[in-house]
Amino acid sequence: QTFHTPSFGDEEFDIPPINPHQHQQGGNQHVQNNMNSYQQSQDYAENGQSMRPDVKTAVLIVYARSATLWKYPPSTMLQNQSPDNMVMSDSSGYQQPLYLSGPPEHSMGISVSSSYNSPQPTYTMASPNQPNNSQLLMMQQQQQHQQMMLNHGQSMGQYGRSPQGNSPPTGQEGTTTSEDSDDSTPHSAMMPTKYEKKGVRFTYDPARMAETAAVVRKGLTLRIAAECYEVPFGTLSKHYKKATDARVGRGKKPELGYKDEKDRALYLRVCALHGEGLTQKETIQLMTEFVCQEKIETRWKNGKGPGEDWFRRFLAFHPELRIRKGEALSLQRMVGMKRPSPEPADNSLAKIQKKPKVQKKKKKRDPNEPQKLNILTSSPLSQNLNSAPGITLKHPTLNIGNILVHPKLPDPATSIRPRLANVLVVLSSAAEYEEIEVRISVGPVSAYALFFRDTQAAIKGQNPNASFGEVSKIVASMWDALDAEHKNVSVHMTCMQGLVLTQCNLRASGLMQVNFFFIIFFFFIIILLIIFIIIIIIIIIIIIITNNNNNKQVNLHHAYGSLNSCLCVYKKKTEAAKKEYLKALAAYRASLVSKGASEGEGMYSGYGGFGGGYSGYSPPTALPSPPMLPPPSQQQQQQQMGPGNGMAKKSPLLSSMMTERGNGQPQQGLMGQMQQTHLQPQVNQGGYMQQQMSPPRSEHIVSSPPPVSAGGTGPLQPQNQQPPPRPGNACIRHGCPNAAISNSEWEDEYCSNECVVSHCRTTEQEQKKLRMTHTPDSFQNE
DNA sequence: TAGTAAGGGACGCGTCTTTG
């Protein structure tokens, strides 16, 4: 059967009739719908379905009842409805369920439709078939209550008061309890007059209580949840309060009522989810406009709107809403631009945003100042908020708690809010019940404020008893301790965070996206810090290494320098020795030639061994050539250089250097040059250099054997060839094989006078030759 | 000078619960 709800739309609901007489009531079809809902639940209950309703279903069901009462207050219903219709008045009261939209003319643009039953066509279930079982169970329970109350002759407004369901009639027909009170119309006269004594204490299933509490946490009121789950309100209240430490509907109600607050909170959530969240001021303005539009009398000053304290309480009661910085301005700080905020599209909004705090400035202003209201009501924001109710299919759909919400969002193209000055940040977190955390920007804040916000929590955690002033001092000290870079980094981090968050779009996979960006962002920061630290460490290491290298290079330079100097000295000396040798050899040949020419052959015939063709050659070793005899130090150096590694032995530093260089480098490089430098003369000069470089040769030179060699047996006796040892009493004259005779005049060295004369003559000639070799020319050549 | 941060105290008022 189809029922029309003229006041909310033309949605059709196929609900079986419950009582034929209900259709005869033409007074209020909303009540009909609700009754039909109840009857539907009865019908489902008869089918034996007994599953407990889930949270969302309960919310929707309660909405179906309370939405009617929003439009038609209980008082009106009581006046116009028959007792049967009054069954729905119990759900009235200020504790309206969540996900309720206000009257259509004041709808915030959030539409939720339920396939099950809703007087409003704009309420939509995401999965119409999914919650059926739960709905049916709830309907069943409600119907049971209804039937029970009807059997007891009571109003349905009292159903659910007793979990036992067997509360005796109070005899107060039509008397309602405080449950009937509405937030806008308190009914003090409807206060309960008497409470029945508690009998046997009923012990409820903890799981059931927990489930009921979960429903309450989800947004259902304690009273309605108690009704749905057949739990005494007091028991549920205590349990819920004990379990969650949450406030119960006690004390003064919010000025807007729970329903309107929830509606506005939902609207803020939807807007923020679309990146169109409102600032604190805008939120306050929203409430102000709502109050003005609804002509709701509040205690708010001047009847304008709430103050910042209210906003704080509002956030406290809606933990899904959080205040966050103005990331856009942080972005401006990040880029270091002092550009002004984009010009608002509407001047009125600019006036609004330039307006000081609403509450704190009010007492300084004229309470009857109307222009502010004009500004507010004429603002495009107000126009947006007060636009036609109902869904707009063009707008994106949100799935909040499996309830599709079609928000009426500001058009981004014509959005009135400046995108940079008050960009709203949408964050998300996988909170409990998959709640979406919406964070509202509060506009520009300073770096210190950001730092304060991030730090004070930790300080407060460490010092729970610290007052705000103390915390502020601590934060300030920490802030002072930070250097400029860290302050900037803090700001940049916040800016980056805001940048990332601002770019997040939560319409599809926003949660994961935001988390992903968060992770990327923090990794980026961490990587930057690590790189910075590594760079610093590298710089320090480089400095240390540079200092060490400088010392090493100095030492190495000295080593190379000494080595090169040594090599040069040795090379020069080697060349000098070679020149001297060649000169001596040439002089000796010239002298021989000159002697041969002047003295004739006879002279040499007397020497025996020196005759013939090789008479011009005399053993070089016989020459007492001083230049050929290096000084002891030089000779020692030559001896050490001879083996090839003498240099290493000479210089420990060079040895260590060569050890550092590796195996082949020094020998093939430096030492190779050294060896090559000395080997080349050996190759060129043949045995001369070998004799010069060989220790035996040095010893032979030092020993200065007699210049007479083998007695003219060879043209040139090898210089390394040792002369035959003279017998102990042999004649010292070269070539004389006779033994020396004992004679004190020639010291027993000669065998005869002839040998004495011959030897002396030979010695004299050699001395002459030696004198000739040491002419000034030869010294000049040196 | 105004505004920001977060928390809390004081006060008045209203609502809800409990008790007799």
Add this chain to the structure above:
DNA sequence: CAAAGACGCGTCCCTTACTA
């Protein structure tokens, strides 16, 4: 039913340090 107590809400104000 009345009253008392408990409790919540809104407002004002305060704290310190900093920023625009």
